[in-house]
Amino acid sequence: MSDLLAIEAVHGGYGTADILNGADLRISGPEIVVIIGPNGAGKSTLMKAVFGLVRVRVGNIRFNGEDITNMRADLVAERGLAYVPQERNVFPSLTVDENLDMGAYLKRDDGKRKTAIYEIFPQLRLRRAQRAGSLSGGERQMLAMGRALMIEPKLLLLDEPTAALAPRLVDETLEKIVEIRSLGIGVLMVEQNAKAALRRADRGVVMVMGRVRLEDEAHNLLARTDIADLFLGA
Amino acid sequence: MELGGLLNYAIFFATFAGIFAVVALGLNVQWGLSGQLNFGIAGFFAIGAYASAILTSPQVATRLGGFDMPIIVGLFAAIAFSALAAWAVGWITAGLRTDYLAIATIGVAETIRLVVKNEDWLTNGVRGIQAIPRPAGEWFGPNAWIMLSVVALCLALAYAAIEAARASPWGRLQLAIRENERGATAAGKDVARARLEAFVLGAAFMGLGGALYAHFFGFISPEAFGPNFSTFLVWVMLIAGGSGNNRGAILGSFVIWLIWSGTEILTNRLPLEFVTQAGALRLLLIGLLVQLVLIFRPKGLLPEKL
Ligand SMILES: Nc1ncnc2c1ncn2[C@@H]1O[C@H](COP(=O)(O)OP(=O)(O)O)[C@@H](O)[C@H]1O
Ligand SMILES: [Mg+2]
Numbered sequence: 001m002s003d004l005l006a007i008e009a010v011h012g013g014y015g016t017a018d019i020l021n022g023a024d025l026r027i028s029g030p031e032i033v034v035i036i037g038p039n040g041a042g043k044s045t046l047m048k049a050v051f052g053l054v055r056v057r058v059g060n061i062r063f064n065g066e067d068i069t070n071m072r073a074d075l076v077a078e079r080g081l082a083y084v085p086q087e088r089n090v091f092p093s094l095t096v097d098e099n100l101d102m103g104a105y106l107k108r109d110d111g112k113r114k115t116a117i118y119e120i121f122p123q124l125r126l127r128r129a130q131r132a133g134s135l136s137g138g139e140r141q142m143l144a145m146g147r148a149l150m151i152e153p154k155l156l157l158l159d160e161p162t163a164a165l166a167p168r169l170v171d172e173t174l175e176k177i178v179e180i181r182s183l184g185i186g187v188l189m190v191e192q193n194a195k196a197a198l199r200r201a202d203r204g205v206v207m208v209m210g211r212v213r214l215e216d217e218a219h220n221l222l223a224r225t226d227i228a229d230l231f232l233g234a
Numbered sequence: 235m236e237l238g239g240l241l242n243y244a245i246f247f248a249t250f251a252g253i254f255a256v257v258a259l260g261l262n263v264q265w266g267l268s269g270q271l272n273f274g275i276a277g278f279f280a281i282g283a284y285a286s287a288i289l290t291s292p293q294v295a296t297r298l299g300g301f302d303m304p305i306i307v308g309l310f311a312a313i314a315f316s317a318l319a320a321w322a323v324g325w326i327t328a329g330l331r332t333d334y335l336a337i338a339t340i341g342v343a344e345t346i347r348l349v350v351k352n353e354d355w356l357t358n359g360v361r362g363i364q365a366i367p368r369p370a371g372e373w374f375g376p377n378a379w380i381m382l383s384v385v386a387l388c389l390a391l392a393y394a395a396i397e398a399a400r401a402s403p404w405g406r407l408q409l410a411i412r413e414n415e416r417g418a419t420a421a422g423k424d425v426a427r428a429r430l431e432a433f434v435l436g437a438a439f440m441g442l443g444g445a446l447y448a449h450f451f452g453f454i455s456p457e458a459f460g461p462n463f464s465t466f467l468v469w470v471m472l473i474a475g476g477s478g479n480n481r482g483a484i485l486g487s488f489v490i491w492l493i494w495s496g497t498e499i500l501t502n503r504l505p506l507e508f509v510t511q512a513g514a515l516r517l518l519l520i521g522l523l524v525q526l527v528l529i530f531r532p533k534g535l536l537p538e539k540l
Contacts (some may be wrong), residue, residue: 053419077422091410093540098406102421151422203327 004186005050005081008135011210012049016055019045020231021210024086025188027155032177032187034218036194036231037225044086044189046207047157050188051074051083064154082148086159086190089144092133096124099132099143099234117146119229120179145176149185156180158189162197174200182230194232198222208232238512239305245378247495248488251387253446255487257464258471259392259480261440266478267400268432268536269330269412273461274323274339275468276439277346280459281319282312282441284350287363290449297358305369311444315433316441319346324433327424343461351456362455366448376452385446389484392439396480399435408432409540462517467494470520474527478538485535494520 005027013019017195019042027033035043048054050061052073059178060069068076077083082103090099100114118125121142132143141161147158161177162170170193177187178200191197198204206214206227214227221227235532257279270272286308291300297484326339350357357363368376369384411418411425419425444464450456458464467490475486501512508515527534 038414050418053416072424073419074422074424082419082422088414088417089420091414091417094406094410101403102407102410102418102423121304147421 001064003062003231004064005188006062007046007050008060008062009181010046010049010056010061012054012056012058013045013210014054015040019054019210020049020056022059023207023210024212025205025215027186029190030181030184030186031202032181032189032200033219034197034201034204035190035207036192036193036204037190037213038231041207042210043207045210046081047159047188047190050076050157051081063151066100070078075150076155078091080152081157082151082153082155083149084144084159085160086163090132090135090140090147094130095131096135096143097128099147100150103147105169113150113152120149120176123147136167136208138173141173142176143163145180150179153185157184158187160190160192162191162193169188198232242378245382247380247491249378249385249450251488251491252382252389252470253340253443253450254471254491255484256385256446257390257440257443257468258475258483258487259389259396260436260443261468262436262477262480262483263396263432263439264436265397265472267408267412268436268478269427270330270429270433270436271336272339272433272464273336273469274341274343274434276459276461276464277339277343278316278320278440278445279438279464280343280346280350280445280456281316282444283454283459283532284363285315285441286312286355286445287448287454288356291363291366297354297363298356299361305367305449308449309442312441312445313438315378316444317438320434320437321430326432329374330444340461343465347456347459350459357456362453363448364405364450364453366454368449368452375454377461381450385450388442388446392442393480393484396439397537403459404428404431413491418537452458462513466517467491467520470524472534473524474534476534476536478536478540479534482534482538489535490520490523493523495517 003026007023008023008229010020010023011018016062023046041082045054049056052071056069060067062068063081066079068079091102100117109133123139127139132140135143145161162173165173169179174196181187189197198221201218204218205212205220250534252440257275261272261275289301289303289311290305290308292302293300325341326334342487351360360398369380386510401427407423407428411428415425471486472483474490494516497516501515504512
């Protein structure tokens with residue numbers, strides 16, 4: 001069986017200089033994979049490259065066996081890959097409901113998908129007619145994830161979903177991600193709250209200077225003192 | 235002025251303002267809804283005017299057509315041709331940032347004007363196209379009430395169509411793109427295509443406006459399609475009225491057209507040595523007015539309701 005996502009020796013970046021320097025990464029199915037690494041390592045850039053938002057110069061990316069290297073973002077999404085950027089990931093002047101509609105793809109939602117998403121995020125249902133701009137940070141993040149789930153993805157890319165959230169909300173958000181995995185959806189996420197994320201993840205990768213330097217089961221990474229000292233915080 | 239004269243003028247005024255309002259609604263789709271700068275309104279206006287004029291006017295030896303077709307055919311052709319032109323322009327400029335699009339549209343409009351001016355076989359060049367039929371003209375002759383009704387009907391239809399588009403999921407997508415383009419891309423939306431659709435839809439109404447203009451006057455020539463008249467004035471109308479708000483676009487058209495017509499009365503009283511500058515002076519006055527509106531009502535007379 002082919003991998004859900006296979007990133008192979010990818011080089012690429014924004015202008016002439018490469019940010020990604022031979023990045024490799026595989027996701028085999030509905031697992032949670034956490035990318036950790038220092039600021040500027042290229043974690044966000046890697047996600048954008050997968051989603052067709054950053055040019056891949058060398059290397060290739062396959063999704064479900066199909067080559068999606070440098071494919072337009074809307075076509076990538078059509079194939080079942082969803083992406084939630086770290087910032088500006090909702091539409092402030094649209095309501096919660098309308099934001100979710102934005103995620104509905106090709107086939108119109110008959111209401112089932114939205115119902116399912118409100119089941120995962122009940123607090124959103126309460127605010128469905130409210131503008132996204134008036135939501136709290138945590139609610140906004142939930143909405144962004146909900147919108148991404150509307151395309152019924154096989155794989156979800158999340159860029160620092162817990163950044164800028166109060167500690168109490170970090171765990172809550174991560175639990176939602178575990179719930180998403182239980183629906184049979186793979187999750188690739190960048191996380192600064194590395195310990196909390198790894199505790200719920202299947203695997204973790206450490207990215208440094210545009211490459212994946214280390215890859216292991218999440219509990220092994222948690223156990224390693226060198227990793228802990230470098231990347232996991234106190 | 236006598237009462238009859240006043241009424242005639244009022245009808246003339248309302249018809250003209252109504253035509254502008256159709257064009258301003260088109261711009262409101264492109265700019266108000268989709269955030270695209272089009273400084274080439276005159277080009278799409280001209281395409282609509284010439285398309286309908288060539289199709290509906292009686293046959294002449296010196297140029298293509300006329301084909302003596304019903305006006306309704308001309309109106310639809312105007313919509314189709316200007317939409318097609320917009321599609322080509324939008325397709326070529328796809329991916330340009332909005333400020334570059336603006337520059338490109340200036341060039342496109344100028345190109346269209348030069349074609350209209352120089353391709354005699356098609357447009358009769360600077361001599362223009364005459365004997366463009368009036369609505370129901372074969373029975374009633376040029377009748378101001380009928381023309382006004384036709385314009386009012388087109389305006390009402392344009393308004394209803396654009397309001398419906400705005401309230402639809404398509405309209406919300408446009409709004410979403412305008413306020414967070416990257417977010418829309420990340421949500422898997424084909425942003426370039428949505429933009430193109432809005433550009434084409436807007437241009438279609440500009441073309442319709444051009445056709446109405448042609449049937450209103452019965453005569454068109456390249457002079458009417460310079461940038462001052464249709465492009466500049468329509469922008470002023472939309473900004474003053476309230477971009478993003480369709481009623482604002484309509485209100486702005488009537489208010490600015492009233493003021494524009496008023497400045498003519500003013501400049502007609504200028505001493506002889508200034509008369510040659512009258513056109514520039516009118517533009518200056520209108521420009522000043524926009525400044526005032528932007529200072530006191532930055533979002534226009536009827537601001538956008540989000
Ligand atoms: N839009 C951009 N244009 C140019 N350079 C960028 C852009 N975004 C990020 N970079 C650069 O790419 C490098 C990696 O950034 P990023 O992928 O955001 O890192 P991380 O997410 O790991 O913190 C940084 O040096 C950053 O300055
Ligand atoms: Mg980042």
